[in-house]
Amino acid sequence: MALDVARVLTADPDSLARTDIADHAVDALRHSGIREVILLGRRGLPQAAYTGPEFLALGQLPGIDIVVDPADLDDTVRAALSDPGTDPATRLKLTLAAEYASRARTGARKRIVFRFHVSPTSLSGKQQVDAVHLVRNELHETPDGLIAVPTAHAERLDATLVLRAVGYRGAPVPDVPFDPTAGVIPNEHGRVLDSAAAVIPGVYATGWIKRGPRGVIGTNRRDAEETVAAVVDDFLAGRLTPPRRDREALSALLTRRCPNLVDRDGWGLIDAAERANGAKTKRPRVKFIRLNEMVDTARRG
Known part of the structure; x- marks a missing residue:
């Protein structure tokens, strides 16, 4: 940073x-x-x-x-x-x-x-x-x-300007194992491990909480691909507990907990709008800088 x-x-x-x-x-x-x-x-x-x-x-x-x-x-x-x-x-x-x-x-x-x-x-x-x-x-x-x-x-x-850039340190999540020394969730290729180093079924980590605060966008992309591959492998191998409710129930739960939820289609609308705004001045995109503008754009779909 x-x-x-x-x-x-x-x-x-x-x-x-x-x-x-x-x-x-x-x-x-x-x-x-x-x-x-x-x-x-x-x-x-x-x-x-x-x-x-x-x-x-x-x-x-x-x-x-x-x-x-x-x-x-x-x-x-x-x-x-x-x-x-x-x-x-x-x-x-x-x-x-x-x-x-x-x-x-x-x-x-x-x-x-x-x-x-x-x-x-x-x-x-x-x-x-x-x-x-x-x-x-x-x-x-x-x-x-x-x-x-x-x-x-x-x-x-x-000095006439001072900016703080001391880095990032992970914080524990309730009921999820945490390594306070390294500031990460202990894991093996994204699969979260318990105190005995055994895999906890259905619990995964990715990004800096998985490996620590290092790397750039490309590093995060490869890291996420590894964790997603673990999820898919576990699903295909039948190692995941079947959900008790259907997708519609999950969508309703997420919307109730996060009214401004933006799904993949909404993200696509935001992406298209930013690119279109950028094309007017021959720039890759012009980003939204206000959350309400992003949410309004996503809801148009």
């Missing part, structure tokens, strides 16, 4: 205007005075949550300098790069970081700066924020992995 925010804040508004971004957002970016975006990470480069492809795409943005402090390429990073056993995903991120750290500054009008081993402690300012106060961290090994521990070293970072 943090990399997406940095990319949008520094991108050329004219290029964004050709995408499906909301019109009011493009207008705001056209009048933006943002010239530098600083991303703060509480741990080090190897622990950064972004993916290699996301990091790579950031460095290909035209007219933007990507800044990584060579000091962040510490012994841990060098050891990981020289270790043949380092997993490819981590190696890609560290290799890109080393490349960015060695790049000469082009004098571009905008830049994205990465800072590691720091955590914000407070904000200051009267009418609006004017600074973020930081503390330097050290990494300590624990049974649950590396954690960031604050030191006595503090500093002030001038």
Whole structure:
């Protein structure tokens, strides 16, 4: 998420205007005075949550300098790069970081700066924020992995806008097993497991609650396909309990619990309307930005 925010804040508004971004957002970016975006990470480069492809795409943005402090390429990073056993995903991120750290500054009008081993402690300012106060961290090994521990070293970072992008952590669902350490529902290829690691018939998980907060749209698509395949296989094998009521009863129950329910046909109407609105200005689509507009469009069917 943090990399997406940095990319949008520094991108050329004219290029964004050709995408499906909301019109009011493009207008705001056209009048933006943002010239530098600083991303703060509480741990080090190897622990950064972004993916290699996301990091790579950031460095290909035209007219933007990507800044990584060579000091962040510490012994841990060098050891990981020289270790043949380092997993490819981590190696890609560290290799890109080393490349960015060695790049000469082009004098571009905008830049994205990465800072590691720091955590914000407070904000200051009267009418609006004017600074973020930081503390330097050290990494300590624990049974649950590396954690960031604050030191006595503090500093002030001038800023006119602060955005929070601390990631996602799954929350338990009543009567469903949950791993509080990993923040996921324990599962095997989407089939939820009980405390004895046995499959619970008819209970499934997909997305970040299944595997943790990582990956992009393509990752989620493959993940969902795996879980759906498990559901279909279990149905065909007769491992699912037959429903007690019919589809009409299910539809009535869902509508009663969620009056603004949008089914597949309704989603199709929303999709068609957004595409039609986009075609008027040669854009892939113009998205609805208000829930009531989406629901009204879906109900026309």
